Amino acid sequence: MNPRAHPSDETLARFAVGTLPAGPRLVVAAHLEGCACCRRTVRAFEAVGGALVEAEAGLPLAPDAFARTMDRIAREGAGMVHRPAPARPAPGGRPTGLPPGLVLPAALAGCAIGPLRPVAPGVRIGRVRVPGDPKANVMLLDIGAGRGIPDHTHAGLEFTQVLHGAYHDHRGRYAAGDLVEVDGEVDHAPVVDADGPCVCLVAMEGALRFRGLLGVLLRPFV
Ligand SMILES: [Zn+2]
Structure with a gap:
């Protein structure tokens, strides 16, 4: 990687x-x-x-x-050599339905990961609870092949670490291992590659704003 x-x-x-x-x-x-x-x-x-x-x-x-x-x-x-830390299981267990090849980062050890819930066709979100900061806005996003992440903007910085698969937006294509930092100015609508699902770990510094009805549906999750 x-x-x-x-x-x-x-x-x-x-x-x-x-x-x-x-x-x-x-x-x-x-x-x-x-x-x-x-x-x-x-x-x-x-x-x-x-x-x-x-x-x-x-x-x-x-x-x-x-x-x-x-x-x-x-x-x-x-x-320094490339030596990824060994992955340990999260206390809440691994949410069911993740791609079998996906290894969760060791950084998630200690975090409770909620079940992946569908919020839109092909889009599932699992809330990640960070020890010591219950208000931290972190989630595991599992998006089906060829699906788009709903059009959104954010108030602050958004950090997305691609864990599995790949997606692209108007700026480029991002695959497993990439960290994408996007600021509140950007209005982007990422789309997952056609050949398989994409799983990302996402954190936001500010509030995420989805548009329309989807915004209402997603509100409990973000
Ligand atoms: Zn780096």
Whole structure:
């Protein structure tokens, strides 16, 4: 798995310093399991963040601190291998009806995943409960081959980690391992590839707004 779509640097920095809310944090963690490139970037931000904290605490920064930090990042980067974390079962169990080949990310361990409920033809949603943040807007989305995700916009950032299958929208095609970050400006209507279903882990920072009757039907889920 070689992801082609990644979280923004800003998102990875917020992940590294712990300011990303629990929902998006979970989705980014799922991405990091399969992306050595982003794991390296997060470590770099963590190292820089640590140095900044030391500087703010008034501790004298060694003259070679920056060079040593960059050395460490280079060493860790070189030694890093693609090693996805082993998946552990979620406490609520695996929802029934997911594609047999799908391995749920280890990041979901500890989360209770509700049953997948149909909300539109070919579209099923399972609510993901994040420990410590019951209000986090996270869901597992299972969409049938060739089906579209209802036309929607969102108030904040939307994070989508593709777990299985692939979909496309006006910006490109996204497959398993990709993380797609979309801001509230975008009005998009993704469509799943014709050859099989697509399963995504989705988190939103703001409220999701579907249009029309479907918006009313989906309200209890998002
Ligand atoms: Zn990545």
